[in-house]
Amino acid sequence: MKISELGGETALINLIQEHYGVTHGGDLELGIGDDAALVKSGDRFLIITADLLVENTHFRMNAIDPYLLGWKSAAVNISDVAAMGGTPTFSFVSIGLPDTEVSVVEDIYEGMRDVSSKYGSVIAGGDTVGSEAGIVINVTQLGEVEPELAARRSGAEPGDAIIVTNTLGDSRAGLVLLLKFGLDQAKMISSYLVERHLKPEPRVEEARAAVATGAVKAMMDLSDGLAADLPKLCKASGVGARVYGQKLPISDQLRAAAETGHKDPVEIAEGGGEDYELLITCDPDNADAVVGAIINSGSRASIIGDVVPGNEVTLVSSEGVEKPLGGSWEHF
């Protein structure tokens, strides 16, 4: 049986998790299945997360600036640390390289170093090897969090308010522009949307501000899109969710681009991946405090729906029609 016949990436991850990984035990507070693992370490939790990027699967060198490739490969890991409520500390970069131009390698590292240093982390090790299969980058990011502030996917309860930071769908719209028009023209149409796709900003301060309220019950980052990620949070928490199309935060730029392309901006906000915004649940009485804390850290925050009993995750359209929150961002 091939991976595709098993049911793709998600089915494979479940199988690996069940048979070969551990979810907790000893110093392991939280293993496979969240944005990152948590390991007890003195009076802190150590946070560990990893992301693997493979050339021609996850990026194409003729379509990406090496600096931005480096930025993104580190940023997505820092975003996972933020999703646990923590601060990033050290990254370990494994890179496989054909006999590439050294300046390309330097640009990649410069991007990684810049986003790391912007969010308080440094490159502390890794592995550098040859590769006949194009460029391969794995970043393993460490971070730390106070045990009482650590956020998991599994704490949501029916009645909770669901909050997201900033706006959704911008990255997806930026990707569509890039694929359709190429970098230069896409930037002319909307440099904002293109930048949102190429240069994600991990929400470290926003996450720290949110957990500091003591009110966050569940949190994750939106890497695969709301429609793919909210069900993961719900599954981990054993709950369902209802979100409202009208409440999804949509940027003016996305609205304009969607109008030009005769697309529904809500659908893009719902299904678009690589937002790297935070998805949070908390008691509705605390929602204003969490939203306020995020706004004080410099970002937007919006209440987009509620956690409900059961296991259904639905979207209520502006016409009041409820349908399963749709779409996904699978690789296989």
Add this chain to the structure above:
Amino acid sequence: MKISELGGETALINLIQEHYGVTHGGDLELGIGDDAALVKSGDRFLIITADLLVENTHFRMNAIDPYLLGWKSAAVNISDVAAMGGTPTFSFVSIGLPDTEVSVVEDIYEGMRDVSSKYGSVIAGGDTVGSEAGIVINVTQLGEVEPELAARRSGAEPGDAIIVTNTLGDSRAGLVLLLKFGLDQAKMISSYLVERHLKPEPRVEEARAAVATGAVKAMMDLSDGLAADLPKLCKASGVGARVYGQKLPISDQLRAAAETGHKDPVEIAEGGGEDYELLITCDPDNADAVVGAIINSGSRASIIGDVVPGNEVTLVSSEGVEKPLGGSWEHF
């Protein structure tokens, strides 16, 4: 300028280390440049190391048993933890997969799990993604060590005795047999040498026993071969070394295979990579204690030479001729 023009892998690593990484500062006790990084963590040092393997560069699926691929990819990282004097705790596995047979993926994970569990570690997380570029595996291994027992490459001093565990060159000889005769015939010639190549055993207990004597001044594991690795230890310590061909520990099986192939077994022991044995220096007065501790843990240990002032690393042949310790195991 291409990587090959810069001077290959080593030159690139030096450039990355110099411009983009950090070697210490804050909680980072030891960064890029040793077998693993050390991070202060409560009353312990956290050990972090990573290894990246790319299909058709580091392994070929038509020539390797997936179980042994998994075993080796975890074992080489556990060996790096041992090289710091520590015990392995958790591994984080990033794997990129084409639409492969699920049983192949399971075999890889089984190998990783078996070697991890044999040496006290568990798989606690990672990343599973699609890959158009063949199978890609990055293992990031964590471990821990008491600060007073942590071993580095940089502590060797002139006059120190140089010790290695077990025998050298077996893995290289096993590889030569595999390439020349294929698996089945190679195993018939020497299953010992083939196994030494395919299924390395990290020397965790030996390393723990050695550092527990309090006498280890420098330590690393032999991944690229004595001729490539001893100069790295010497460079980190600012010393030279002189080893004796006659004292290099050589297995009977290597001796026999070398004789059949009209090769010099000393040359294979000197230049062969992937031994995953320990290379240790200590005060000559303590050499017997270190050797004895390693023997008590179930392995051989041999004094193969001395640390000397300067920066030359030489081999004295059985005829008394001294020459630079030669050969290397570079990728580019």
